[in-house]
Amino acid sequence: MTKRILALPGDGIGPEITRQACRVLEACRDEGLDIDIEEAPVGGAEIDRSGVPLAPETLEKAKSADAILLGAVGGPKWDTMPDISKRPEKGLLALRKELNLFGNLRPALLYPQLVEASSLKPEVVSGLDIMIVRELTGGIYFGQPRGRETREDGTRYGYNTYIYDEHEIRRIGRVAFEMAQKRGKKLCSVDKANVLEVTILWRDIMNELAPEYPDVELSHMYVDNAAMQLVRAPKQFDVIVTGNMFGDILSDAAAMLTGSIGMLPSASLNEHGQGMFEPCHGSAPDIAGQGLANPLATILSVAMMLRYSLNEADMAARIEQAVGAVLDQNLRTADIAYTGTRQVTTEEMGDAVLTAF
């Protein structure tokens, strides 16, 4: 059966990095991978076209696709839109929610060739390999009630609701325990159980799951301490599991520890293995269209797609090896270039990966 891939380039550098990643997908197809690639606009590009960040027909295509490749959404052009329900980000949030992509995998991996790029001392980060498992369709991002109101006395207030039920916590917990089983067998659950009741439930459910995974060592950490430990001694972590909001913050901090966020892919999966794959970095409108963007995070997102949604682990590994090879060849886009390396454009980087593939 032909697998259907939907490519959503989005805004800023989205189109140029997605282009290179699609070339890699096409190379896989040339080698026998039975896929069909379709493209659609999303985010600001779709707002400019139709007034909303996610068109109903694009959502339908996404639902029936086996996997989605997303570039990036957003930019200053749309940041000042008064109605946040129509901003580019809402297209992304709607895709996550409507496709039930609750399991967000965000690796923070330091490539040995790029240890210099980190703002941390080499001994603190070399060999860093953390997997952050973030709950993506619940928590304060989607909790009701939410909104802004003016009270009778004229005072304005704003509110959101941080809510989880045990099923939501249990299913992301399982993803994380299973991930830990496949990796270093250490799972750290991050919460704020000394203050927030919702995260006491989170901790309880993680503890309830633990006996089912006796080979995994479960620990708990408060989110403030986790932010500190990521800076102090990040290599203490193997897999981290946390809610939507804390995961947003910690995964970005963890990614930045590597100094090369342009290298980091991510996967967002539902219970059927359907997934959306995107780079960890954003749309970087300041460098869009100049050939400066690093396509490797998006190319590595294709590798995650092959591994997690298309059941093609071997081809995934080949892409990852090709990326390692171009780094060994000292080829670098601007974001990771330094003296002694050869700076290449977005497209040249794509060429090099294809050659090494």
Added chain:
Amino acid sequence: MTKRILALPGDGIGPEITRQACRVLEACRDEGLDIDIEEAPVGGAEIDRSGVPLAPETLEKAKSADAILLGAVGGPKWDTMPDISKRPEKGLLALRKELNLFGNLRPALLYPQLVEASSLKPEVVSGLDIMIVRELTGGIYFGQPRGRETREDGTRYGYNTYIYDEHEIRRIGRVAFEMAQKRGKKLCSVDKANVLEVTILWRDIMNELAPEYPDVELSHMYVDNAAMQLVRAPKQFDVIVTGNMFGDILSDAAAMLTGSIGMLPSASLNEHGQGMFEPCHGSAPDIAGQGLANPLATILSVAMMLRYSLNEADMAARIEQAVGAVLDQNLRTADIAYTGTRQVTTEEMGDAVLTAF
């Protein structure tokens, strides 16, 4: 008029570090500062005594004090208490709320003598001097409704409410703008306005305040990006203002950038200048009672007390200079010691500060 200071040593290393800080306060008294120092238990120590983390009579003493010096609360002994409303942390939260200590100042300052202690490269952090202004009596820490419940179908869920009204935001905004005026005139407000309505209001109020402080350059940053930027290039920040939860996370990350969280004080102030002063670090039960704890953060908290609550800026500066002098003498407690420095005990560090004072 004699000023009344309430010392709350708390748990773990709390008593030993508070002792050294009180010696410094006593030295100030010997030099003419008109103060009266009283002591009371709080946190786990009070739970062990009376079953609650904050006794009503201690709360009364705190309310009538001009300033409070807090050591640290909490420890594994009380972490598994089923009822979080009775845990040590609730004593701290109750003090903050009952005294209306909404303005939390958390400096992240790298002492030139300690640049080696940071896990970041020297060029990234040397000269680091950030002031984080955290809202401390609102937001998701105190929002209602909150709790845990079981639905009719037997599903457990937990929830908290992230809520602010414009007055709460405006008063912490003023603290932050005024702080920026006294420092580098740059204020970065951190929110998640692309997702959370409550932080759209936050951003609006900050923008409304800006024209009153034309000499301050206001910028906005999403919290995930702020966590990244703190790791990537922390010296871009002067003053950061944010809500209770984000402030908890970012201030700990920022403190850890210095590698010497044992050096960092904090102040929590209300509208009358009454304040609670405490080290940024926790109760470190693993090293309690061994003379290993660093008393400098608590001693520097006394300096903040003198500056912000007792209107004794000169004496505050003398304490800060004394701390600089002992670092210049190469004296270090275990947490900041490295080859070539002289390791001293908690009490010896206190002695040295008093000698240099």
